[in-house]
Amino acid sequence: MTLEKRNVDRLALxxxxxxxxxxAGPAGWTAASACEMSGFDGLVQMEDVVVDDREGVTGSExxxxxxxxxxxxxxxxxxxxxxxxxxxxxxALHFGSVTHTQDGGYTAxxxxxxxxxxxxxxxxxxxxxxxxxxxxTITDTGSGFLTAGFAAGNVILVSGSVNNNxxxxxxxxxxxxxxxxxxxxxxxxxxxPTVTISALGLPSIGAIATQAGSQYVYKGFKSDSFELKxxxxxxxxxxxxxxxxxxxxxxxxxxxxxxxxxxxxxxIAGAWLETGADIVITDPPIQGVExxxxxxxxxxxNRVLDFSFRHNNNLRADLGYIAGGGDVRxxxxxxxxxxxxSLKVKALQSQWVTELAYYExxxxxxxxxxxxxxxxxxxxxxxxxxxxxxxVPLLKLKPIQRExxxxxxxxxxxxxxxxxxxxxxxxxxxxxAQAAYLV
Numbered sequence: 001m002t003l004e005k006r007n008v009d010r011l012a013l014x015x016x017x018x019x020x021x022x023x024a025g026p027a028g029w030t031a032a033s034a035c036e037m038s039g040f041d042g043l044v045q046m047e048d049v050v051v052d053d054r055e056g057v058t059g060s061e062x063x064x065x066x067x068x069x070x071x072x073x074x075x076x077x078x079x080x081x082x083x084x085x086x087x088x089x090x091x092a093l094h095f096g097s098v099t100h101t102q103d104g105g106y107t108a109x110x111x112x113x114x115x116x117x118x119x120x121x122x123x124x125x126x127x128x129x130x131x132x133x134x135x136x137t138i139t140d141t142g143s144g145f146l147t148a149g150f151a152a153g154n155v156i157l158v159s160g161s162v163n164n165n166x167x168x169x170x171x172x173x174x175x176x177x178x179x180x181x182x183x184x185x186x187x188x189x190x191x192x193p194t195v196t197i198s199a200l201g202l203p204s205i206g207a208i209a210t211q212a213g214s215q216y217v218y219k220g221f222k223s224d225s226f227e228l229k230x231x232x233x234x235x236x237x238x239x240x241x242x243x244x245x246x247x248x249x250x251x252x253x254x255x256x257x258x259x260x261x262x263x264x265x266x267x268i269a270g271a272w273l274e275t276g277a278d279i280v281i282t283d284p285p286i287q288g289v290e291x292x293x294x295x296x297x298x299x300x301x302n303r304v305l306d307f308s309f310r311h312n313n314n315l316r317a318d319l320g321y322i323a324g325g326g327d328v329r330x331x332x333x334x335x336x337x338x339x340x341x342s343l344k345v346k347a348l349q350s351q352w353v354t355e356l357a358y359y360e361x362x363x364x365x366x367x368x369x370x371x372x373x374x375x376x377x378x379x380x381x382x383x384x385x386x387x388x389x390x391x392v393p394l395l396k397l398k399p400i401q402r403e404x405x406x407x408x409x410x411x412x413x414x415x416x417x418x419x420x421x422x423x424x425x426x427x428x429x430x431x432x433a434q435a436a437y438l439v
Contacts, residue, residue: 009043010210011075012036012254013221015089018203018438020152021169021181022331023220023244025206034206034255037086040079044209044218047072047317048245070321071245071328073218075207082235083260084386084432087228088113090239091428092437094223094313096202100436101284107433108378112284114424115311115337121149121199128195130164135171135179136186138197143175148197150178155201155331160194163187167200183324202313202334203438207243208252217252220244222332224315228390229308235263235371242315245328260432261373261386269372269387271304271343272297273413275358279366281423285389287431288372292391297366298355305410306344307369309390311417311426313337339417339426341367341395347402347409355411358397365395365415378433389429394420 014026017033026033049070052063079086088111092098096116100109127142138158150156154170156178164186172179178197180186207218221243229236269288274297282291290297313334320329358365373386397415404410419425 004212008210009212010036010215010254011040011042011044012208012252013089014205014207015085015093015437016434016439018205019220021171022155022201022204023246023328025217025219029208029252029255031255035085035089036254036257037077038257039081039083040077040086042075042077043211044073044075044207044216044243047074047242068327071247072317073221073243073245073247075221075241075243076238077241078236078238080231080234080236081262082228082237083258083262084388084430085258085260085434086237087235087263087388088430088432088434089437090223090237091226091430093203093205093221093241094226094239094311095426095428098437102435103379103382103384106379106382106384108382108384109432109435110284110287110384111430111432111434111437113428113430115426116199116202121151121154122197123148123150124160124194124196126194127191128161128197129191130161130186130189132186132188135182136184137180138178138186140176141191145173145178146175150197150199154199157198157200159196159198161189162193163189200333201331204244204332205438207241208250208254215250215252216247217250218243219246220329220332222315223313224317225310225312227308227310230265230306233265235265242317242332244320244330244332258434263371263373263387265371267371267373267387268301268304269370269374270368271300271307271370272368273300273358274298274366275363279364279393281366281391281393281427283423283427285368285391285427285429287384287387287389287429288370290368290370291389292366292368292393298351300343300345303345303348304343305346305405306342308342309339309369309392310341311337311339339392341392341413341415341417343367343413344410345413347411352411355413356400358413359400362396364420365397367392367395378431384431387431389427391427392417393423393425393427394418
């Protein structure tokens with residue numbers, strides 16, 4: 001008997017091509033839409049719910065029948081040797097909003113990633129009407145839908161209408177027309193009321209996985225949690241993905257792997273904390289420099305020993321099973337999101353009183369971690385280097401912990417991410433040679 005070795009398993013994710021509608025799968029499995037992952041740990045797991053007749057009267061001591069009530073899948077993807085492509089792709093999937101800027105004419109790009117918010121694409125107008133046309137449409141005589149940022153696959157919230165308030169999924173968008181998926185039902189309504197339409201929801205992707213010699217295709221993966229941290233001189237990521245449960249045997253040819261170097265903690269260009277009125281966030285950030293202060297922030301660059309950043313979307317997995325949606329999830333909506341940061345640094349006597357006051361006075365703190373892989377740029381002659389910038393504009397610290405490590409005093413800054421009311425709660429800029437994600 002031949003046992004199947006773990007190291008011959010394979011996984012590809014459609015990081016460059018989001019699903020047009022939830023659980024539809026990506027448009028294809030070419031190098032333009034997906035890549036094979038490498039150097040990771042994780043298996044696609046079934047999270048099905050099964051029921052039997054154990055509790056009923058069956059005339060038998062043991063159950064006599066069983067059925068699959070609901071299907072679900074999950075993947076906890078962990079890499080302890082993080083590459084820029086993994087960071088950009090998994091972060092874009094998790095946070096939901098990503099824009100791309102090319103480094104002049106060079107094959108180098110900055111991917112600016114932020115948490116998607118209700119109303120990230122939004123329009124409020126009195127020129128909006130609803131058409132019962134099978135497929136049903138929403139029209140705007142002001143032709144503002146594309147300008148507002150709506151796209152195929154968006155889940156939208158309609159409010160302010162007379163008869164059509166609710167949540168719908170977009171099949172296609174033109175400047176003056178949103179066409180909804182076939183299942184949507186609208187009531188005819190003319191222009192007049194002040195109607196607001198806002199995009200909701202996080203993007204989803206597909207996966208193909210070969211495990212124990214069997215290859216399957218999976219759909220409807222969204223990101224539930226994301227953690228970026230140190231790991232023995234390198235950066236690491238753990239991302240928990242939850243899928244719809246749609247799966248089938250597959251013979252797809254795997255797309256190519258992305259060849260990149262690991263992101264290493266020895267290439268931290270800077271780590272800073274800033275407080276109070278001096279907090280000023282540069283958006284978009286400039287690579288490799290401090291982007292959070294109008295003054296001189298507290299530099300932790302040469303003191304950082306450990307770091308982690310965790311963000312949770314708190315996906316409502318059990319609410320994804322919609323009536324009429326069959327045995328699999330019809331959508332995955334995020335709940336109230338949370339984020340926290342932990343920094344362990346060498347204690348500096350001259351800074352102890354100042355840094356203790358960050359907690360004691362409950363001041364507003366901003367934080368930035370910059371990784372810039374010098375000395376080689378992504379493209380020869382270009383200005384972008386492999387790496388990333390992580391910026392949190394508002395952090396509230398918990399009690400500062402002090403301990404001894406290898407006979408040296410160290411302190412730990414731990415805090416929760418808050419909303420400052422003006423800046424995005426998190427900004428992550430990733431730099432590599434990939435043109436776009438989640439197109």
